[in-house]
Amino acid sequence: MVADVPATADAALEHAAAALRAAGVPDPRREAARLAEAAWKLDQGQARLRRERVLSAADADRLAGLVRRRAAGEPLAHVSGYAGFRHLVLASDARALIPRPETEGLVALVLKRTAEGVVADVCTGSGCIALALAQEGRYDRVIGTDCSGEALDLARENAGRAGLAVEWRLGNLLEPLRGERLDVLVANPPYLTQDEYTALEPAVRAWEPRLALESGEDGLTATRELLRAGLDVVRPGGWIALEVDCHRAAAVARLAAGFGWVEPAVHQDLFDRARFVLARRSETS
Numbered sequence: 065m066v067a068d069v070p071a072t073a074d075a076a077l078e079h080a081a082a083a084l085r086a087a088g089v090p091d092p093r094r095e096a097a098r099l100a101e102a103a104w105k106l107d108q109g110q111a112r113l114r115r116e117r118v119l120s121a122a123d124a125d126r127l128a129g130l131v132r133r134r135a136a137g138e139p140l141a142h143v144s145g146y147a148g149f150r151h152l153v154l155a156s157d158a159r160a161l162i163p164r165p166e167t168e169g170l171v172a173l174v175l176k177r178t179a180e181g182v183v184a185d186v187c188t189g190s191g192c193i194a195l196a197l198a199q200e201g202r203y204d205r206v207i208g209t210d211c212s213g214e215a216l217d218l219a220r221e222n223a224g225r226a227g228l229a230v231e232w233r234l235g236n237l238l239e240p241l242r243g244e245r246l247d248v249l250v251a252n253p254p255y256l257t258q259d260e261y262t263a264l265e266p267a268v269r270a271w272e273p274r275l276a277l278e279s280g281e282d283g284l285t286a287t288r289e290l291l292r293a294g295l296d297v298v299r300p301g302g303w304i305a306l307e308v309d310c311h312r313a314a315a316v317a318r319l320a321a322g323f324g325w326v327e328p329a330v331h332q333d334l335f336d337r338a339r340f341v342l343a344r345r346s347e348t349s
């Protein structure tokens with residue numbers, strides 16, 4: 065073992081937390097434990113239970129490598145290799161957006177309305193929404209689509225690990241759903257303007273796909289198309305459920321009404337921001 069490498073797990077955790085703190089990482093002790101679990105291949109919560117364990121040089125080096133990456137600004141989900149989403153632990157890397165905690169609320173809203181039938185998650189990314197619906201709902205079929213083959217590869221891997229059945233389809237917005245008759249169409253599409261994308265914190269721009277975040281000059285290109293063409297794939301009486309930018313939720317609800325969706329309603333996320341718009345297709349149209 066090299067001279068300045070701490071000998072026990074406990075000392076290595078303290079050392080890692082100090083390095084993360086010095087780099088300005090929020091909650092450095094929790095993150096140090098998560099990185100240690102990834103470096104030492106332990107289950108979640110195990111790093112702090114075996115504090116007196118003497119580390120091998122390889123274990124110490126692996127943790128030091130992960131701490132260096134995190135201190136340089138790489139997201140925790142990429143460095144540790146996973147992100148939690150509802151009851152799932154999902155692999156996470158540069159191929160897709162890191163699942164956000166607020167998006168869990170979209171799943172809850174959908175499950176409350178229709179947990180049966182056929183659901184499609186468009187713009188699925190890591191597959192988080194589709195997989196959570198497959199795990200928690202009683203759907204006959206769950207479909208997940210994305211225009212990024214890389215994102216779909218990650219979603220497929222996540223489905224395999226979780227043992228969940230989702231039909232993955234590659235293509236632009238609703239094109240892969242032609243001929244479907246959905247009970248629910250759910251999507252967290254890209255929804256930032258170019259200026260909003262430019263103003264994002266540098267780590268998001270550096271590590272997460274631009275394709276997942278920006279959608280035309282007004283941020284509504286994908287959302288508008290989902291509302292327009294969604295009427296062709298959602299059955300009469302079925303639902304559309306969208307995550308939106310919190311500054312444009314009311315505008316999206318108005319857009320939905322304009323396209324003929326009924327009872328469009330804005331819902332808050334866990335941070336109390338206007339984040340979701342849900343609406344129904346009329347029973348008679």
Ligand SMILES: C[S@@+](CC[C@H](N)C(=O)[O-])C[C@H]1O[C@@H](n2cnc3c(N)ncnc32)[C@H](O)[C@@H]1O
Pocket residue numbers: 160161162163164167186187188189190191192193209210211212215235236237252253254255275276277286
């Ligand atoms: C905001 S991310 C959401 C990912 C995931 N659903 C989540 O909630 O974490 C948007 C996703 O939409 C995909 N996307 C962007 N434009 C698209 C398009 N025109 N057609 C299909 N997917 C698109 C991106 O590849 C990205 O995976």
